[in-house]
Amino acid sequence: xxxxxxxxxxxxxxxxxxxxxxxxxxxxxxxxxxxxxxxxxxxxxxxxxxxxxxxxxxxxxxxxxxxxxxxxxxxxxxxxxxxxxxxxxxxxxxxxxxxxxxxxxxxxxxxxxxxxxxxxxxxxxxxxxxxxxxxxxxxxxxxxxxxx
Numbered sequence: 001x002x003x004x005x006x007x008x009x010x011x012x013x014x015x016x017x018x019x020x021x022x023x024x025x026x027x028x029x030x031x032x033x034x035x036x037x038x039x040x041x042x043x044x045x046x047x048x049x050x051x052x053x054x055x056x057x058x059x060x061x062x063x064x065x066x067x068x069x070x071x072x073x074x075x076x077x078x079x080x081x082x083x084x085x086x087x088x089x090x091x092x093x094x095x096x097x098x099x100x101x102x103x104x105x106x107x108x109x110x111x112x113x114x115x116x117x118x119x120x121x122x123x124x125x126x127x128x129x130x131x132x133x134x135x136x137x138x139x140x141x142x143x144x145x146x147x148x
Contacts, residue, residue, distance in 0.1 A: 008145070009080065016137035017076035021069055024130030028122035042123065045114035053114075075099055076134055085142045089135035096131020100124045 025042065032039040044053075046067045047060030055063070075096075083091045104123055108116035115123075 012138060012141055013073075013077055013080045015141060016080055016134045017073050019137045020076060020130045020134035021072040023133050024072065024126050025068070027125035027129050028118075031122040031125070042118055042126075045112070045118055048114040049112050071103075072130065079131075079134060080138065083135070083138065085138065088139045088142070089132055092135030092138065093128055093131040096127045096134070097124070099131075100127030103127070
């Protein structure tokens with residue numbers, strides 16, 4: 001998508017990126033709660049991308065927040081810029097599935113074994129939720145701009 005010079009890209013990135021970042025972890029958390037698993041497992045694994053497990057729960061949660069925001073906005077910055085706005089939810093969800101495979105099956109096993117050890121299904125569901133919510137916000141913002 002080509003953006004005008006009125007900072008629409010940055011506004012779209014902030015709105016869609018924050019929404020996706022905030023709701024993206026919902027599926028795995030709900031899955032853990034429903035199955036009696038540890039809802040903090042993925043958070044602590046993400047924190048382990050920056051700190052050793054011995055750093056303690058609070059430090060790992062803070063590190064996980066930093067990792068989650070940085071990774072989410074890295075991918076959001078790319079997708080907000082390049083995704084077509086027709087069927088954007090389909091495009092961003094498909095892209096998120098590919099990103100999930102790259103993150104969870106290529107990068108994590110080599111660099112972040114704690115993340116690679118997480119169950120794939122809930123983590124892929126998080127990626128899909130992230131992509132769908134990113135696309136949903138972009139679709140709404142695009143419709144609003146067209147109607148003005």
